[in-house]
Amino acid sequence: MSAVDRSGDPSTGSSTAGASAGDANRFIGIDLGGTKIMGVVVDPRTGEIAARRKAPTPKDDPGRTATAIGDVVAELIEESGPPVAIGVGVPGLVDHHGVLHYGPNVPGVLGLDIAGDLRGRFGMPVVAENDANNAALAEHRLGAAKGHDHAVIITQGTGIGGALIIGGRLLRGANGFAGEPGHMLVDARGHVCACGNTGCWETVSSGAGLANISRELVAEGRAVRILELAGGDAALIRGEHVSAAMAEGDADAAEVLDRFAGWVAEGIGSLISLLDPGVVVLGGGLTVINQHFIADVRERVGATVVGGPYRPVVPIRAAQLGPEAGAIGAAINARDLFVGP
Ligand SMILES: [Zn+2]
Structure with a gap:
């Protein structure tokens, strides 16, 4: 003591x-x-x-x-x-x-x-x-969202963490609970979330999402290498197995990442339509989220935002401050x- x-x-x-x-x-x-x-x-x-x-x-x-x-x-x-x-x-x-x-x-x-x-x-x-x-x-004051009064910050790990800076301040909501974009419902027939709901954004756009999308491919008789890396048990597939298969040049892992990028872009597009931020920052520990991935998402987001071709492109940046x-x-x-x- x-x-x-x-x-x-x-x-x-x-x-x-x-x-x-x-x-x-x-x-x-x-x-x-x-x-x-x-x-x-x-x-x-x-x-x-x-x-x-x-x-x-x-x-x-x-x-x-x-x-x-x-x-x-x-x-x-x-x-x-x-x-x-x-x-x-x-x-x-x-x-x-x-x-x-x-x-x-x-x-x-x-x-x-x-x-x-x-x-x-x-x-x-x-x-x-x-x-x-x-x-x-931290990203708003010292990192990738510095200088922006309106920012969406997404942290992709096992699940999705998120926060919204509105008018230079953190949006906390009536009870303090605001900023949970990971639990926006995006797919009514989708995967069950850690929160108990079905089809939350994080079931397809986090580490858990990489695993869920891999299991979709396994159900189609594909993703053989990913399944192998997970010891043959689809329930044990994790994000890192997708990364490892990607590094080997596995085509099905690339397909997983392609579907994943599509979901990430759709969620970000909805957030941009809702909040009109000046910047979107992506952070978290997923190794698949590198500059190449962010560039891919950036390219897709325009098509998901209302009036995409008629509004300024919202920059999507990697978080700067690390763990x-x-x-x-x-x-x-x-x-x-x-x-x-
Ligand atoms: Zn959820």
């Missing part, structure tokens, strides 16, 4: 010369993922990271999630000194009070008041937010709330 004295012992801040200037920009950002907890000490104005920590998400004992996050925070404080505030990102629906209402990728944390828990343990300001919203804030975007964005969110944008 490392209770931290907010008054701060100056002797612990030995690494920071001119303590007040350094301390005023020291924030902690935490990103809770399905497999790991990532934490950074960062200056939210520049994205400059002073310290980083990782720990596994306690999957077998979800009750320990808050404690595990707190332990990462404690280590970062020990290394860099107390921050101005702490921001946390969690994968799920987070309300305006920072309470998690729905998080299918981190079972057992329903109703978790992670901000309240950390506030109690460390006695400093803490804010919790949806993880994709945090990543979007730490969520943690950096969590710190930006904390600074926005407790200091000001």
Whole structure:
């Protein structure tokens, strides 16, 4: 139990010369993922990271999630000194009070008041937010959406995370739950989603989507190499098997990617018709999403947007901040709330 004295012992801040200037920009950002907890000490104005920590998400004992996050925070404080505030990102629906209402990728944390828990343990300001919203804030302030007051940021991993910047601000909605484009229904006769619905955009446009589309081909007696790479069990096909088959020049893997790009473009086209953003940013850990793929999607999107030939082309760009975007964005969110944008 490392209770931290907010008054701060100056002797612990030995690494920071001119303590007040350094301390005023020291924030902690935490990103809770399905497999790991990532934490950074960062200056939210520049994205400059002073310290980083990782720990596994306690999957077998979800009750320990808050404690595990707190332990990462404690280590970062020990290394860099107390921050101005702490921001946390969690994968799920987070309300305006920072309470998690729905998080299918981190079972057992329903109703978790992670901000309240950390506030109690460390006695400093803490804010919790949806993880994709945090990543979007980071891309908006420091990355690929910088300079755009209207932006759509899509994160394609196992599922799809998303966030909308409208008028220079994150769109949070009436309850804090806005920005879940992955669960727009795009195919009524499609695949079952992790959320329980059928035909969500993420069932065809995420890592899970690559697997689902591969299984469509398997059902047609195709995608033999992908199936082989998955050990012969279609249920075990994952995005990386498609990537691996692609790298070998497998034609059916190319067909999977072609259908996938079509779905990605349709979803983005709908979002452009709805929101008229100045830029669309694609991020996430899928290796198939490279510059070539983005160029392909960009080419298809025009045909899916209302009045496509008669409006400016919306740039589609790769995210710039990498896997730490969520943690950096969590710190930006904390600074926005407790200091000001
Ligand atoms: Zn869904």
